[in-house]
Amino acid sequence: MAKSTASANEAKTRRWVWGLWSALAGVVSAAAFLAVAELIALLVARESSPILAVGAFVIDIVPQPLKEFAIATFGSADKIVLLGSLALAVVIAAAIAGILQFFVRPFGVIVIALAGVISTAAIITRTGASPLAFVPPVVGTLVGVLVLVFLITRLRRWAGAADAADADTPAAPAAEQRGLGRRSFLVATGGVGIAAVIVGVGARLLNATSASVDALRRELRIPEPRSTVTIPDGAELEVEGISPLITPNADFYRVDTALTVPSVDPTTWRLVIDGMVDQRVELSFDDLVGMGLDEYAVTLTCVSNEVGGGLVGNAIWQGVPIRDILRMAGPQSGADMVLSKSVDGYTASTPLEALTDDARDAIFAVKMNGEPLPLEHGFPVRMVVPGLYGYVSATKWVTELKVTTFEADEAYWTPRGYAAEAPIKFSSRIDTPRTGTPVAAGTVAIAGMAWAQTVGIERVEVRIDDGDWQAATLSTPINADTWVQWMLEWQAEAGTHYVEVRAVNKNGDTQIEERAPIAPDGSSGWQRVLVTVSA
Ligand SMILES: Nc1nc2c(c(=O)[nH]1)N[C@H]1C(S)=C(S)[C@@H](COP(=O)(O)O)O[C@H]1N2
């Protein structure tokens, strides 16, 4: 009798022990959930931090008297108290999830999934949530569930081995199994836990710095420009499916080598001009914009843009000519290149001549389509140089220009298979109709964009199947540095047809027909799409 009471007691303690371990597994799963959500938030939607979104949601729904009580009681620490209580609630719920998953599968998974649904709802219903705001909490939830299942499976294996070792089976192998089971659970839990803390804290800190730069950006006062761009009549064609003449910032393509968006504080930002110059120049943001801003419309293009691709966009920039600042420094003879440097370590090699030429509006830009540069487009200052691919000219988060030579210095992409000098190859693109989207027989507008920065587009020609090249109607260009829209009405007959486009620039050159890959200095070729016309 005495023996069975003892083992009943032992079994009870044992349940407690498994309960504690499973609670720990639950907490680690929640940590993994939050850490992954923070990391993804950093990459796709910075406002999507689950803890902060749920906190903000709680603030919104808490009744006014309770809010006043909290402020009266905790003063300015009220937010910290709120986040602390929220963290405590998360730890308790996570521990419960772990225990449930161990004793009554799959209720732990259900608890985590529920937390996922709540935080996703809190995030996507916040004003100003981006379309991708749901991604961080959803991916976080999936990871949290996977970690929970993974850890609890290990814990159960360990528990099973422990039970077997206690039973009257040959002791040695069962005890060994128990040891292995324990180790595998502890290593997995410890490993995931440590990784979650490092990733989560790191991502949160980065998220917080960019949030504070976001606030500085919103408060930044930039003087009005002295001149503005006039969009001529007829600059925009009315065709369904054509790209807008001015690309909205939110849709503007983005290419960066940095894993996360650099956070640059405009109040401490400095621009240095050095190298082969008579006099080193250093400017603050106020010095720069104090020189007077002008407005420029320029179409940027990436060397990685395939024929027909989307790595091209047009914006109205406000900035200061780079030549004015280079003149203050006085480039020395013998220099032929300017190596621009960014806070993220990125560098670009631009021919000195392209930056000093009076005929080319190379600028330090501070505004893009009427607002301070978005963080991801180089806030607070970037370069924009008409006619050169972005990688050799459009340095974002720029802080230094080193006047040098192509002989002496090399930019980021040069040892990576791209040319040191890269003027944009002029090109044309079909926006509509698209391969895979059938159109009805009858009158169909074929339309798209064409660009030949610094030179201008003279003509765009379209060929259907093996017919003659026909001249398309062009929109009125803003200037030679921006793309134009083109369109051609086509009496489409049922069946499948090839539609092909090519441009002629104002020098009379025809777009290169021969296909070239993007490396080393940009793609070439005529875009051809297969269009299905239904009867
Ligand atoms: N600091 C920095 N600047 C950069 C890059 C980069 O990776 N880092 N990419 C360049 C490339 S390849 C292009 S095409 C343009 C793209 O500018 P956008 O991202 O504003 O469209 O920025 C250029 N400036």
Ligand SMILES: [Mo]
């Ligand atoms: Mo690029």
